[in-house]
Each structure stands twice: as C-alpha cells, then as structure tokens.
Amino acid sequence: MKKIILTGGGTAGHVTPNIALIPKLKELGYEIYYIGSKNGIERQLIEDLNIKYYPISSGKLRRYFHKDNFTDPFRVLKGVKQAASIIKKIKPDIVFSKGGFVTVPVIIASKLKKVPTIIHESDFTPGLANKIAMPFCSNVCVTFPETLDAIPKGKGVYTGPPIREEILKGNSELGYKEVGFSTSKPVVMIMGGSLGAVKINSHVRSILPSLLEEFNVIHLCGEGKVDQSLMEIDGYKQYPYVKEQLPHLFAITDVIVSRAGANSIYEFLALKKPNVLIPLSKAASRGDQILNANSFEKQGFSQVIYEEKLSDEVLLKKIKNVYDNRADYIEKMEKAKSALGLEKILELIEKKRR
Template sequence: MRLMISGGGTGGHIYPALALIDALKAHDPQAEVLYVGTHRGLESRIVPERGIDFKTIKIQGFKRSISLQNVKTVYLFMKSVVTARKYIKEFKPDVVVGTGGYVSGAVVFAASQMHIPTVIHEQNSVVGVTNKFLSRFVDKIAISFESARSQFPEQKVVMTGNPRAQQVANIKKTGALSEFGLQPDVPTALIFGGSRGAARINAAAVEAIPELNQRDYQTLFVTGQVHYDKIMDSLSTTELAANVKIEAYIKNMPAILPEVAVILGRAGATSIAEITALGIPSILVPSPYVTNDHQTKNAQSLVNAGAAELIREDDLTGASLVKALDGLMLSATHRQEMAANAKKLGMPTAADELLNVLNTVIK
C-alpha cells in the first residue's frame, strides 16, 4: 500500500496518524508512507524523528470573527490544494487519509478531486470544522465516539475507535515509577495537564500538596516544562514528602500509565484513548478553551459509562482535587469498578480497524 496521510497542529491529530502508520508497517513492511503537514506544527518535529517521509504545506485556520486574515486564509487554502495535487501526482498514493487540522483539509480535498480514495478520522465527540467540510467529499469516515455519528453522512461512517489506543493497549508494567523515586507497589495518582501543562490544574495541585504529603498513596505531578520553574519556586518553603514527586515532563508517558492507579487530567482525544485502552480510572478536568467545548463532551461520555469523574475547571481547587483523589485512591473497590467500565470503552484493535477501512476504499 502507498499511504499519504495528513494531520497537524496538535498531538490529537498527529498520534492517531502515527499509530495507523505503525499498524500498516506491521502488516506490510514494504508499505510506502508520505506524511503531509505544516512547517510550524508539532508534526514538523515528531514525524521526521520517526523516520517517516515528510512534506509541508503552508496554511492557516479561519478566524471566527470577521477578519481580513480570512481572505489570506482562502488564498492559502487554494494555493495549498495546488501544492497537495503536486505531492499526490509525485507520490501516487493508493489512499489518502486525514486525521484533522487545517492541513488535512487541503490534502484530502485535493485527493478527492483527483478521484483518489479518501478517508478521514475524527477523534472527538464533537466534529472538527475541517472534517465537517471534508465529510461531503470523502469515501469513508472513521469515528472514535458514537456521538459523532449523527454529525456526518450516516452511510459513510464506520466506528473504529482511536488508533492511539492500539499503541498503548498491550503495554506492560516495568517498574517505571521507580525512576521517579516512587514505590511500584504503592497506588499512585498521576496529575497531568498535558504536554504543555495546564495552569488551573497546576495551581490546584500546588494548593493540594500539603494534604497529599499526608496520604498513604503516592502522587506524581507533571507540570509541563513551561510551568516547572515557577511552580518549584512557589514551593520553595514547602517540604515535599517522599510520596509526592514533581516532574516537568515525562518523555515516555505511555510507559508509566499501566502503573498508575488514577489519572487526573484533561479530556483530549489522545488521553481518552489511552485511559480506556488500559482501563485506568480518571478524574477529568476538560479544557474550556477548545472548540465547541468538545473535551467536556468527551469526558461526559466516560462519566455516563461510570468510567470517570468530571470536575469543571471553574470548580477545581486544591480541596476539590484532594476530595476527588481520596474518593478513588482510598477505595480499591471503587477504582476496580471504574477501571472495568473504562476498559469496556477501550478499542485495543482500533488501528487495525482503521486499516481495514482503508482496504475497503482502495479499488
């Protein structure tokens, strides 16, 4: 198979694409892959590091208010479609896949106009503007949440789950927590606001540390690189007990997830895929700053299934954080029930399911 894939801007668009590439390579080591992204997005660093052929397109998103920048956006989109057509003619893909972000709009649209089989993957419960636009042109639409089905043309939709789930589903415990001075056999709560950190989650965690110091369970608090120094300065007069560890960043986060008893963090698509694949109880604090509040809807799908608890950012304080953690960390029975419910939502073969969709559209 010759696969052209495009997704950019955030890890939520990039990691599912990488998971699909891994699945394809596992089934067909001779497969050829070309990834098309932007020169400024996260993909410009992550994809080349993986040894995947990578080309870029210059594009930007629409402003939601009336703006002259939208005139430039239309111009860049039309120009990027021309560039995408050039890449398609050179690479000659069997199928073109979009995983979200504005760059995928140009690439997948160009492919559809050239009558190349096309598939898009939607990671969230609320459909993004790019995939909403592309849904009229593509052959198949893969979704991760059932609630997204009604937002697309029904006859094109296939439930596959998020390919990222397959990458983490079979990760085993390796004692990775010991690298941070924690005991592998003691229940551990992970507080993590995403790769860049989350200011409100960090502030609540800092406020909670005096209480967390006194708990029998362990806490691993990951601040994000940009917040770490400021947080450590604010804690300069606070003694950290041996059961509380603070890190700026964890390079291989999936490696520690099987050893975590509870996660408190955001409700992005990648996080949801990982915690359901592994069956980890979670306390979700959706970001209120994302389009259409989709993280709240992502989180609510887990809450409805008894797989997570939800704290709105406005309600998150040190006290509410400790109360939520205590409710799970001090009750193994509650954690086990929630873990089982989370596991039921996981789709450990999601990448293979999406790969099957690609095979059905290739003529």
C-alpha cells in the same frame, strides 16, 4: 509497493492515532509519507519515526472574528497547491487524515487528484476542519456511534479509536526506575494535553503539599511549563511531554487527571485507569471535550470537574474519591465493550485504496 499519505496536526491528539497505524501499515507493505504543518508538534513526532515529512502552509479556521480570518484562506489555498504537488509526486493509493487545520488543504488536493481519502473523527461532534473536509473525502471513521448522525449519509463508519499498541505494553519496573519513586505510595498522573494546561498546572502545584502526603505525582505539564523551583521535591516528577516512557509511567499510575480528548480517554479505558476529567470549557473550545467527559462519567469510568468549577479543594477531593473507589471504576471498565478501532480502520484503508 502500496503508498499512503497520513496527515493530521496541531496537537498530539491529531497525531497519535496516526502513529498507532504506522507499525500495522508497514506490516501490510505500505510506504508511508506524512503531510503536516511547518511548526506543529506533529513534525518532531513523525520525523522521530523516520517517516518522510512534507510541511505545507495552513490557516486556522475560526468560528469567531479575528484579523487573520482575512489572510488565512490564502494560506489554505497555498497549502492546497503544495499538497497537490506532493500528491502528484508520491502518487499515493490513499490518504488518511486525523484532523486539524493542516488537513483541509490535503483532503481538497486529494480530491482534485482523484485519490481516495479517509477521515477519522475522535469526538462526539465533528470539528470544523473535518466538517469542511467531509464533502471531499470518501469515508469518515468515528469513535462514538452517536457521531454517525452528524456524518453525510453513506460516508460514516463506526470504528472506535485507533489505540497505540505500545501504550498497553508498559513495564512497571521501568516506570519506577524512570521516576525514582518508592512503591510505598500510589501514583497520580496529571496530564494537561500535549500543549499543557496552565489552569490545571496552577491548581496541581497549589495542592501539591497535600497531594504528596498520600500520593507520588507525575506531572506532564506541557512544553515550557516546567517549574524549575519544584525540580527537587521528593515524590514529584515533572515532564514537558513524554513519548517512549509513557507506557511505563502508565503502568505505575493509579489515578489520572486529564483533559478529555477522545484519544486520551479511550487509552485510559483500554488501560483500566480510573480518572478525573477536566474538559476544556465552551469558552475555550466548541464543547466536544465536555460531551466526551460526560459520556465517560455516565458509564462509570470517570469523575468530571467542569473548568469553571475547578478549585484546589474540589480537585483534591475528586482525586482522593476516585482513588478510594478505584475498584468500582476498574470493574466497570473491565465490563465495557471494546472499541479499539485499529483493525477496522486498516480494513477500510485496504478496501478503499485505489
């Protein structure tokens, strides 16, 4: 049987594309293994799918000064040794990486063990982990064609994002049953990412009385960020994180408010869901989400609120504006060229495996 190791972690954005590949890889006859961090979100997500999971040591790689910068390289070296041992044991035909700091030791170990590796970069510009790993990989798949300019010559492949097929199969009846909403109001879904977004959560809860006058609200607020005092409010449903029910919740959603991770926004595009994007600021990131959001706004799929300009008034106004003009956004999304990269990535995996 063919064997593949998947790796990626830290946030759901570094895991969900791998999850999208798993059913198709099984159809192609692959035995699937996963290498991730010990305590990252990826562990539970992958183990829930009954995929053999191997945790390794990993250090966070930073562009700024931090005391752990002196010790994390040793954690990375430990991770390389652990990953090499796992690769020696499994003898995979290929390794596929979705990014995140845990992947660096895996990619380096794969190179040492002469196993071909493919990386997928979601954002406009490659993240630090992928930049470090690129010299050791065989190919780099990209979501945006512009990203090819930042990839070493001969390694870049434009595939688009691997969209989870189950996201497209939501059932509105099951969605309404899950949340208990009536169908008399449109639905706004708030997504702060798998780790939540404190600032977005705060503003949403501040404008909640006004929002609920016109909308029902689904709020994916992050682990540990559910507000117990708001549990019984009619038309407002909070979740720390949603897995199986997410396609059904998308099916009843009219407008989405979200961060601007590439995987998420391409799912909104595939679902034809108008959206308000609040990208992570440059103070909290390398600015990749700003580039993602600007691209989608320019194409007419989204409206953008920069985090430093986020206020109760602006957020409420943008949500209402996008809803009122939703037909225009949907029309532009329907005309967009498909960038679903699942099949292209699978073709490359089959071509590159040893």
